[in-house]
Amino acid sequence: MPLGQRAGDKSESRYCGVETEFNDDMPHVLAFNLSHGSFDFILAPLMDPAYRPSLMQKDSGVSGVLPFAGSDLVLSPSQWSGHVVGKVSSWIDLDSEDEILRCDSETTLKQEIAWASHLSLQACLLPAPKGKSCANYARCVNQLLQGLSGTQLWLRLPLVKSDSETKDVNTDTSDDSWEIWNSFRLLCEHHSQLSVALDVLSSLPSVISLGRWFGESVRAAIFSTDCFLTNARGYPCLSKRHQNLVHGLFNHSMQIVLSGEPVHSLPKINSHIAANDNDNNVDVVQKHPLRPYLDYVGYLYQRMDPLPEQERLEIGYRDYLQSPLQPLMDNLEAQTYETFEKDTMKYIQYQRAICKALQDRVPDDKASSVTTVLMVVGAGRGPLVRASLQAAEETGHKLKVYAVEKNPNAVVTLHSLVKLEGWENIVSIISCDMRYWDAPEKADILVSELLGSFGDNELSPECLDGAQGLLKDGGISIPSSYTSFIQPVTASKLYNDVKSHKDIAHFETAYVVKLHSIARLAPPQPVFTFDHPNHSTDKSNNRYTKLQFGITSDTGSVMIHGFAGYFDATLYKEVHLGIEPSTSTPNMFPIFFPLRTPITLSPGASLEVHFWRCCHPTKVWYEWCVASPSSSPIHNSNGRSYWVGL
Amino acid sequence: MPLGQRAGDKSESRYCGVETEFNDDMPHVLAFNLSHGSFDFILAPLMDPAYRPSLMQKDSGVSGVLPFAGSDLVLSPSQWSGHVVGKVSSWIDLDSEDEILRCDSETTLKQEIAWASHLSLQACLLPAPKGKSCANYARCVNQLLQGLSGTQLWLRLPLVKSDSETKDVNTDTSDDSWEIWNSFRLLCEHHSQLSVALDVLSSLPSVISLGRWFGESVRAAIFSTDCFLTNARGYPCLSKRHQNLVHGLFNHSMQIVLSGEPVHSLPKINSHIAANDNDNNVDVVQKHPLRPYLDYVGYLYQRMDPLPEQERLEIGYRDYLQSPLQPLMDNLEAQTYETFEKDTMKYIQYQRAICKALQDRVPDDKASSVTTVLMVVGAGRGPLVRASLQAAEETGHKLKVYAVEKNPNAVVTLHSLVKLEGWENIVSIISCDMRYWDAPEKADILVSELLGSFGDNELSPECLDGAQGLLKDGGISIPSSYTSFIQPVTASKLYNDVKSHKDIAHFETAYVVKLHSIARLAPPQPVFTFDHPNHSTDKSNNRYTKLQFGITSDTGSVMIHGFAGYFDATLYKEVHLGIEPSTSTPNMFPIFFPLRTPITLSPGASLEVHFWRCCHPTKVWYEWCVASPSSSPIHNSNGRSYWVGL
Known part of the structure; x- marks a missing residue:
């Protein structure tokens, strides 16, 4: 049963799940948690946790039946796919030094994913890597991803990041789970079916480092009952910081999953009945032990402000890439x-x-x-x-x-x-x-x-230069000037959409897009400015700017998928118009400049970016590159992939 | 006139050039340096060094003729293309803070390259970047490279690298010209027409750091007369270290160019006549002032050992990528x-x-x-x-x-x-x-x-496991074991050849190749070992190895394009066979595993590499990745690009 209704919000965060223990009576587990517990789905182990392939082979040879939690017939296909997220055995460790454990882990992982795929589950939860090293785990998951039709894989990771700002970048002493995620997804080539499920703990990392996850493909956040505080009436509640996190999750279509034993002793509720209770006598009126936690989450959901009208209209455009207009070459519709x-x-x-x-x-x-x-x-x-x-x-x-x-x-x-x-x-x-x-x-x-999302990108400078002869000496141009801005962002969804075209041209194109699932990594900085009327002796509209972005070390390591672009225009004197976030007048979407290869920055590192505006008699285009900490290729050389026609 | 003949050597390093000053009498310059100087080509400025576009426009408007060194008719097309390397104005500075200088530089560079292209010159020398920053220079060169038909661009760089091992990797205090090259070529996407011309100075960096250049596309080394010492008879000669460098250059098809004023006062030679003397009276018997230097270089060339018979046979295979055999699926020819x-x-x-x-x-x-x-x-x-x-x-x-x-x-x-x-x-x-x-x-x-270049890569393990039943208990297998080895290499030529296919599959294929123009960055390390007969209880031929390569900080920053692979086999007891460089028995080429994206390592950084051998009923393949300092994609997942059929 969804958490509630919120006008305009059709996202998956209305659904809340619960993590269960292994139980081979799946119909009971489902009935208990959904019908009696009001949860929308369960996060359930697929296989007996005692299973080890190396022991099986000795015991029973090749004829052994795998100890899955019930056959595919115990639930209907729609129950399996609609209400069960499979939980891969948490004991697996593909990067163990112990070769037998490693091989057992690989075999089990493959068997469980094959089973989940057979059941058409929407998603499977992969246990967190056991150590810092995850290459063999990633290799095996990557192999599985190549052949997986619909099932998503959610890599479970604790939401932790140590605060030590003094740590040496050369020694791998960081305790930042984002770094493990980054390594894992790089090894798996940013596969679009690989996502994250975050384990939320009672203490949270800094807000600025949390922000990184909103640019990543996070599907679920698992809240342990330990996270909850107790309110004056003895009921579970969350700290202000946890509440803010929950709001962020709701706003980014990330689902909440509750997990663990109830730790709040409420009157009237028998807290001894565990989430995966074996007792088949579900007809007895009993409340799910995690129901007070679910109720609280539902309360937080329903308490959110409704989406503003404009947001509701634009919700379908979130993170949807559009080609910029060619207003000079084409006539607008x-x-x-x-x-x-x-x-x-x-x-x-x-x-x-x-x-x-x-x-x-x-x-x-x-x-x-x-x-x-x-x-x-x-x-x-x-x-x-x-x-x-x-x-x-x-x-x-x-x-x-x-x-x-x-x-x-x-x-x-x-x-x-x-x-x-x-x-x-x-x-x-x-x-x-x-x-x-x-x-x-x-x-x-x-x-x-004539201004586009990036100011001059719809050729306002060229048009107004051409029209300047229409103006008296000392006449006024409205706008009198405009400046473009960029800022580096994490935007894994946009990156994957660009990548899906499998060519370089789409990586060398700027897109108009309502940025939503992104992390803004540093304040925007001005790029190019144009003044009208243009009195300079050099009439060229070529521009070149070099920018340095410092990313605060408290953010941790970050990945940069590209740059969000904005503009601010001075219409006349103090009257401004623009979408630069600090001064934004709404209702125009930003622009996004992708990077062909996303760049990982160490904590506190600085990013050197170069942007060019190049003009030829028939077209205008941008080129861009990163020059530090390492050099990217120069994007869109000679406007080969993206240009605006004069 | 070539430096000499060396059996089997048909490389360009037989030709020696000379750098000249600006002179608009090109026929004279050519005659003086080639006919009278015995040089094979000249490195000559194309345009009057006093030219500045911003001054021109004020003086003469659009009708001005560009001050090139003579029209295209003063030399025959074959003289231009065969004997002249154009030298772009050395004053240009595209990364200057001075915008006028920057724009003048861009205009001039484009005009000179257009002129060189009009003359069909084989190559143009680009002056060294003036500072550490080269993004705008690279952007402009990259634009030119997109439209350049045959002309090569040689980026001039001083052969310098400071020795300070203690320098902070975070502050850009390095004095290593390789880093500028690396940045420049990354910005230009490893363009195959972009190469290096090294300015050799009187002091040389460490041998190990010099080695990096042999994996790069270096076309020429410009020796200033200042580099030369004086021998007992007053003649120019080179230090032992410079001589070793010259041998390296000769062995890697890199051409030598002499430059500068003669600094050795020899009897009988009029040292006042400069290389680009204006005196038309060339009929007077006079020796070119740099002739003693050229003679010495010729002496070094002729003194080299002739190429061994085997090398001569294999010279055509140098750095030529071959697909490995499929000896099981195909019958050998x-x-x-x-x-x-x-x-x-x-x-x-x-x-x-x-x-x-x-x-x-x-x-x-x-x-x-x-x-x-x-x-x-x-x-x-x-x-x-x-x-x-x-x-x-x-x-x-x-x-x-x-x-x-x-x-x-x-x-x-x-x-x-x-x-x-x-x-x-x-x-x-x-x-x-x-x-x-x-x-x-x-x-x-x-x-x-049954061993391939990488030992098990032609499926010796699977064949011998299959044949093991033919052997008595206690019987002997020859070979009794074999081990594969890899080492990280710089190999820009191989990288570009793989890249020219414009697909991922070729980057996920191992090649048999006679490695020549590469830099070996660390000693090879063992990867997979197989023993025969195989008495282990686990009969799987799957393998997984994680390796750490430390690259000595004295080498400086390096780029890794992939891994050279070898094998060593124990035929029986102490009788070995293999191509691992330290124990090599010759006559089998190594294997090369490319990386899809080359990785730059900071000085002293270490590289973590993972290699897998994966077996299925019908095929065997390798997967590989880099996990540190940053993670690469896992290459060849599920053998999608490269496999050996059973």
């Missing part, structure tokens, strides 16, 4: 205009900027006598025309507007808008590319909304 | 037998081993009465049959031989050999796979030569 025009906050900012510009341009005492010439370049279906007229009305300034638009389809809408609103005497519609329009007069104010 | 049988050293070792085994098996006093049964399993065209009979003759032992061979084509040759030699009464030929032969009696001695 009606649907795209529709989306843009919904961003009311943006047009409020534009209107504010235009008001200020009008007031600066013409003193209030001349407002009724002097007509300001304003050109909207790239008018689309007219939202900036409307904002301009509203600004004129608000300030009482006289305005003459030219609406310049190259897309003939948008011009149709513009004409009907002007007619509908009765703006014929104020607004002239010019169906022309702004770069080539031979205007009858020059403008006081040039207004445009 | 006559040509392959021919090559194997030429290895006389091998059969001498086998004969020695058989002699000892015969003597151990039957005391000398019973030699004439007791007949030893010997089976050659995998007899091929009979070389081991011959070795066995010769051993019997040598020791005076009576022998009965079964020659078992599965290849029906080889059996034809075996029959005619036995007939020709009159061995019919001693040798029985069995046309059968040794694993399935139902023998009339058991053998005292089982002789085989």
Whole structure:
């Protein structure tokens, strides 16, 4: 039974599981934990923990039946696949020095995964590696992953990280389970069916190091009853830090699993009945011993704020890679205009900027006598025309507007808008590319909304340079400047999506994406800035920037899959618009620049990144690379994979 | 004029060049240095070093002619391409903080490379990066490399490496030019047209650090006249260490270029005439000022030992990747037998081993009465049959031989050999796979030569396990055991050849290759051992080994492209056979295991490598990975790319 309903949230974190001990009466275990315990699924051992292949062979030869927990017929296929996560024998140790144990472990692991696959289980939990070394374990899991159809493998790992900031990077004394995960998944080539299940303990690592896991494929968090505190009424509850973690898990579709013996003695509940009680007499009215813990988790779920309307609309876009627009080469579609025009906050900012510009341009005492010439370049279906007229009305300034638009389809809408609103005497519609329009007069104010997620990536600089001749000397461009920003991120989901194309071109492309399951590893830094009108003698829009990102050592080791990109624009004076997280005006998705090979950084290491904006007569593109601690290839050389056409 | 003739050596190191200053009379420069100087090529600036694009534009606008050293017509196309290596302006600095210098540098570099390409020059020399940072330089060169047809780019680098072993690996205080090269070529994705030209100085880094360059694509070494000492007669000569370096260069097809002013005042030579003298009066009999230096280099070349016969035969195989044999699935060809049988050293070792085994098996006093049964399993065209009979003759032992061979084509040759030699009464030929032969009696001695370059890689273990039933209890197997070895190597040529296939499969394949242009970074270590007959209770031929390679910090940073693999076999007691470098019996090429992504190691770092031998009913394969300092993917999971069929 799901934890509750949360408007807009369809994620798997509504379901809560429970870890059980080995029991060959699976129907009972399922009935007890689901029907009577209200859990949604069980994390159940698949095989008798006493089993060892090396002993079996001596005893019974090749005819032995493997000691699985019941045949496939004891549950229906939908029960197996919908409600059971298989738990691989926890004694296995594929990196043991003991060769017999190692071989037994490999045999058992293969038998159990084959069985889980036979049952079409959705997932199997792999026990945590026993030591720091996990290469043989990873080799065997990697072999299994090659042939596994639907089953996910969840590698169990304790959520631990020692705080010692002074530890030597050369000696392997770290106690950071993320490092074991990183090593394991690198050995398994970032396989998309390999995920993590975190064992949450009573003490938690630092918040900043926890953040790393939100960029990883974590499917479940197993909360031992030991994690829970006791509230005033004797009921289990969690510390504030654990609650924050739970919220993070809920927000990232990570499922909670409860585990262990009840440690809170509540009245009215017989705490002696264990989760996997053998007593078949389930008809007796009895409460599941972990029910108070589940109730508390459900309480935390239901207490969460509902998703905001905008988030709900965008939930389907989370971590979904979209190719950036080619607004110059292609004409935008009606649907795209529709989306843009919904961003009311943006047009409020534009209107504010235009008001200020009008007031600066013409003193209030001349407002009724002097007509300001304003050109909207790239008018689309007219939202900036409307904002301009509203600004004129608000300030009482006289305005003459030219609406310049190259897309003939948008011009149709513009004409009907002007007619509908009765703006014929104020607004002239010019169906022309702004770069080539031979205007009858020059403008006081040039207004445009040509910025992409990364600022200049939809060629605003080239368009506005081309339109600069339309502006009077001393005229105002809105926006007057814009700057792009990047920050390094962990984003294993995005990385795997890019990788699934199996080519280099997709790794050398920037994507527009609503970033959600990522870890932001350092504050964003500015990359390229453009000013309009552009008065510099060097008119080149080529840019080159070298950035150093320091990642605080408290974060621990991190993996960088690429860079999140944003922009901030100064529309006019103090009126800003942008998606740089610290100053964000919402409703435009960031951009993501992937790295062909993700880079692992040691704790406290610094990252040197180079970004280029390169211009040719027919196209503009970015190149990027990491130069330290080690050099990556230069991505997108000559714009071979990704470019924006002029 | 080549430095001389050396039997079997057709490499480019026979040609010696000279570096010249800018001179727009190219025909004169060429005539002076080639006809009168006896050099084979010149390293000549392509453009007036005073040229700066930013100044040009102000002076002459777009109509300016670029100040190249003469038009393309002043030399014939074959003179340009055969005798001129273009030298890019040495003032360029693409990573300068000064933006004007940076842009001027980029423009000039592009113009010069375009010009060199227009002239079809074989190579252009790029000046050394001015500082530690080279990302923008590399970005520009990488762009040029994408569109360059035939011209090679040689990055000039001083041959320096500071000795400070105590330097902090985290602070970039190293003075190792290899690190700049490594960074540059990583940024340029190991482009095959990007090579190195080393500036040799009067003091040399340690021999072990020099060794790294022999695994890299070094095309030239530029010796300044300052490097030369003066011998007793006043002539230039080189220190012993420089001489050893020159030998290394000659052996690796690296060309020598002389550079600088003459610093030895010799009688009879007018040392005031510079290499690029403007004086057109070349008919005057005058010696090139660097001629004594060239003569000395020629002397060093001619003094080298001629290539041994075997090396001469194998020169075409140097660094040439071959797929390993599939001797079980495929029948070998006559040509392959021919090559194997030429290895006389091998059969001498086998004969020695058989002699000892015969003597151990039957005391000398019973030699004439007791007949030893010997089976050659995998007899091929009979070389081991011959070795066995010769051993019997040598020791005076009576022998009965079964020659078992599965290849029906080889059996034809075996029959005619036995007939020709009159061995019919001693040798029985069995046309059968040794694993399935139902023998009339058991053998005292089982002789085989089933070892591949990596020992067990041609499935000797599986074949001999299958044939073990043919051997009496207490019988002898020759070989009685074998061990594979690996060592990490720098091998940029091999890496690029594997990479040229543009797929993962070729990076997950082991190759037989005569390793030449490689740097061996640590002593080989044993990997897998097999004993015959195999008395262990666990009959599995699966193997797993974890190895730690320490690379001495004196070597500096290194790049590991993969692993060289060898074997050593104990034929019988102290009689060995193998290609492990420390005990090598020649004439079999090593094996090479590539890494999909080469790994850079910091000075003194250690490398953890895992190797697996995996067996299935139909095939055997290896998997391998690096686990430290960072984890690589596991290569060849489930033998998906490379396997040997049973």
